[in-house]
Amino acid sequence: MESARAIYDAAGDLLYYEGMVRDITEHEQLLTEIERRNVQLQAAAEVSRAASTLLMPEVLITRAVELIRTYFNFYYVGLFLVDQAGENAVLRAGTGEAGERMLVEGHQLEVGGNSMIGWCVEHGKPRIALDVGAEALRFDNPWLPETRSEMALPLLSREQWCIGAVTVQSMHAAAFSKADIAALQSMTDHLAIALENAWLHERVRRHADELEERVAERTAELTAVNRELESFSYSVSHDLRAPLRSIDGFSQVLLEDYQEQLDALGKDYLHRVRTAAQQMGRLISDLLRLSRTTRGEMHREEVNLSELVQKIAADLCRLQPARKVEFVIMPDLRAYCDGRLLQAVLENLLGNAWKFSAKHDRARIEFGLQAQDGERVYFVRDDGAGFNMAYADKLFGAFQRLHRMTEFEGNGVGLATVQRIIHRHGGRIWAESAVEKGATFYFTLSVQEEEQKGA
Known part of the structure; x- marks a missing residue:
């Protein structure tokens, strides 16, 4: 019984209790269910x-x-x-x-x-x-x-x-x-x-571990290969260059000290020996340069490409001051790149423009930038000999030449070096040309460089 009260008659005698009784079982069950x-x-x-x-x-x-x-x-x-x-x-x-x-x-x-x-x-x-x-x-x-x-x-x-x-x-x-x-x-x-x-x-984690292990193995293999290449480079630079210097040097001694005993044909042969030895030396230097472009750590920084081009153009003009060449250089073009490698790119491209425009009385070489599909595209343009676009696929291969040696000197290694450097930067390079209408070489750098310029 929860509550009750007594009920009395008129005389005050207790008749009964009035109250309210509730069964708490249902309440307890509800609490249990809630709990x-x-x-x-x-x-x-x-x-x-x-x-x-x-x-x-x-x-x-x-x-x-x-x-x-x-x-x-x-x-x-x-x-x-x-x-x-x-x-x-x-x-x-x-x-x-x-x-x-x-x-x-x-x-x-x-x-x-x-x-x-x-x-x-x-x-x-x-x-x-x-x-x-x-x-x-x-x-x-x-x-x-x-x-x-x-x-x-x-x-x-x-x-x-x-x-x-x-x-x-x-x-x-x-x-x-x-x-x-x-x-x-x-x-x-x-x-x-x-x-x-x-x-x-x-x-995913196991796959990532496997990939990491493969990368580590591949890195170790590449490290070993790089060590072999460095050893080979030393061998080339030392063991091959020394005999070439001897051949060139002794040929020069023969020409200078025994010129009275040599007839014209003998002298011509010796001149050819010297020329071949020197050309071989240059080829070895170019091959070593090509090899080094794929090795070594890159150091990216903001580089003023316009200033690089101006210095290279001034050096070319000093070498052949009699030539009439107009350089048009877009000012203050900057890129986020390895300055040393990009200098090699520009030296090759500008050197080619200078070389292949040499047979024209007047020449124009241009360096600039244009936007293409939202991408920054640098270019080097000349109005020189040009080339047939049917052979453009050979342009960047090592030892590939589109002109005869009697027309223009070179060993076909320069553009292969340029392509490797551009690829190391995450960019691409291509060319457009027509015979006797000049050539334009275009190149891009990485997305990272684009983001740096857009920041």
């Missing part, structure tokens, strides 16, 4: 947090089964995953001493076999036994003798493939309410997606 629901929500939040933060599959499933057991106070929770053959569900995590022993033994159940887990995996549906004694498919596990209620919940992938199942067991009969079943199935659904994500992360 149970709160536990379910806390468990779901913890499982969700673990699924979102743990990217190692084994750690994730172990944490998940422990959380479910702890929050719901179950007798046992285990998680099975289907093997690669799809024939067995293999225990991957289990709570308590029983779970540890079964993991050591490699406990597994046949998919579709005589167990609730096997049925659940085969059909991709939950199976509930509120009284295990009445469950026909149940596997009687000797490690879990006190189980009275059990449910098997499927782990379904995004494509609705069953990748495993969770077993939940209680020591009490009829231990699972509809709310428990719904909450646990929601958790296993979330856990299945988290497992897929963890496996994907693991594959």
